[in-house]
Amino acid sequence: xxxxxxxxxxxxxxxxxxxxxxAFVPTMGSLHAGHLALxxxxxxxxxxxxxxxxxxxTQFGKGEDFSTxxxxxxxxxxxxxxxxxxxxFTPSDEVIYxxxxxxxxxxxxxxxxxxxxxxxxxxxRPGHFSGVATVVAKxxxxxxxxxxxxxxxxxxxxxxIRRMVxxxxxxxxxxxxxxxxxSDGLALSSRNEYLxxxxxxxxxxxxxxxxxxxxxxxxxxRAVAEIEQDGVDMLQRVGFEVDYLSLRxxxxxxxxxxLNSAAQYxxxxxxxxxxxxxxxxxxxxxxxxxxxx
Numbered sequence: 001x002x003x004x005x006x007x008x009x010x011x012x013x014x015x016x017x018x019x020x021x022x023a024f025v026p027t028m029g030s031l032h033a034g035h036l037a038l039x040x041x042x043x044x045x046x047x048x049x050x051x052x053x054x055x056x057x058t059q060f061g062k063g064e065d066f067s068t069x070x071x072x073x074x075x076x077x078x079x080x081x082x083x084x085x086x087x088x089f090t091p092s093d094e095v096i097y098x099x100x101x102x103x104x105x106x107x108x109x110x111x112x113x114x115x116x117x118x119x120x121x122x123x124x125r126p127g128h129f130s131g132v133a134t135v136v137a138k139x140x141x142x143x144x145x146x147x148x149x150x151x152x153x154x155x156x157x158x159x160x161i162r163r164m165v166x167x168x169x170x171x172x173x174x175x176x177x178x179x180x181x182x183s184d185g186l187a188l189s190s191r192n193e194y195l196x197x198x199x200x201x202x203x204x205x206x207x208x209x210x211x212x213x214x215x216x217x218x219x220x221x222r223a224v225a226e227i228e229q230d231g232v233d234m235l236q237r238v239g240f241e242v243d244y245l246s247l248r249x250x251x252x253x254x255x256x257x258x259l260n261s262a263a264q265y266x267x268x269x270x271x272x273x274x275x276x277x278x279x280x281x282x283x284x285x286x287x288x289x290x291x292x293x
Contacts, residue, residue: 001080002087007142010089014050014143021046024145026136029053030070030190031079034180038149039083041177050143051080052089054096058110059131065280070193089143096138110134113160113167116253120156121275121284124243132157133164140170148172153179153187155271155286159253179285181207187285194281202238203278209234209245210287214272217247218289220259235276243275243282250288 004010014022023046025038042049053076060066073090080088110130116122117129140148150158162174180188185207186200195203213231216222224247231245247256250269271288 001077001085003077003090004087005090005092005095007091007095010087010142013087017048020048021147022048022050022143022145024139024143024148025049025051025085026139026148026150027051027053028055028069028190029076030072030193031076032180032188032190032192034151034153034188036079036083037180038151038177039080039085041175042147042149043084045147045149045175048087049085050087050089050145051085052091052139052143054089054091054135054139056096056131056135057093058097058134059128061125061127064125065191065194070190089139096135111137111164111168113163116156116160116163119253120244120246120248120273122156124275129157129160133160136161137164137168137170140165140172145172147175149175149177151179152176152288153189153284153286155273155288156253187283189283191281191283195278199239199278199281202240203283205235205238206240206274206276206283206285210272210274210285213245213247214287214289217259217270217272224256224259231274235274240276240278243277245272245274245276247272 002013004013023042025042027035039049039051053073055066055069055071057066077088111133112130113133122129150161152158158176165172165174182188184204186192186204187207209231213227216227228245228247232242235242248254248271249256250271256270269288269290271286273286275282275284
């Protein structure tokens, strides 16, 4: 596996791949089986697989875990080699945000996606998705891949990146890869490392409650808000601080208010999303499924 930390040598290498299909997997490192599933899927879909590891400061808000975000570059390299990555890009802040030290907002150019970036995680983490969209746009312009892969666990992020690619006319296919879970149902995440042993034993309740809520939604016998609140109550009883638990339409992330209105959309899917804290650790999960018919 080749490794680069500067843009020009990376671009020079990629220019030698004329006619080769390139897949790109952007990550923040601390790699787990979910990341490696993206790399393996990329290996199936393309001839050459590029992975980046970069902890992006502009997507972290004040008081969030940027300074303590887990890092394990040596182990990550070994995992990527085993998974079949061809090239690893590990840029510094100075490479991604030249002149950032002269500007408190990470540079003057930012990608903004109004409305869709301001709900769900965007409501409690203002500026987060602008930071995500900006760094992904920068990485896309550096690597210029044919396809790029993202995990469905971060469903709103995936939705926003797809929207950005369409709006900015990037010639890149965005591929979502199913959430990888531990044997007890907990979605794999780098932040799971923050959980204490006691919290880790409680964490699978997040997925269990999601499954219960989906079952209630499919029965279509009660109001959406009532079912959502029951799910929130169940999570709070076992120690979660719930940011949101919300039923949305997959294609728009618009709220589902009435289940009969969901049925009229035919084959459009719904997605049930949740963000909740155990102690100081913020966990995300979702389930998407067919509408009621």
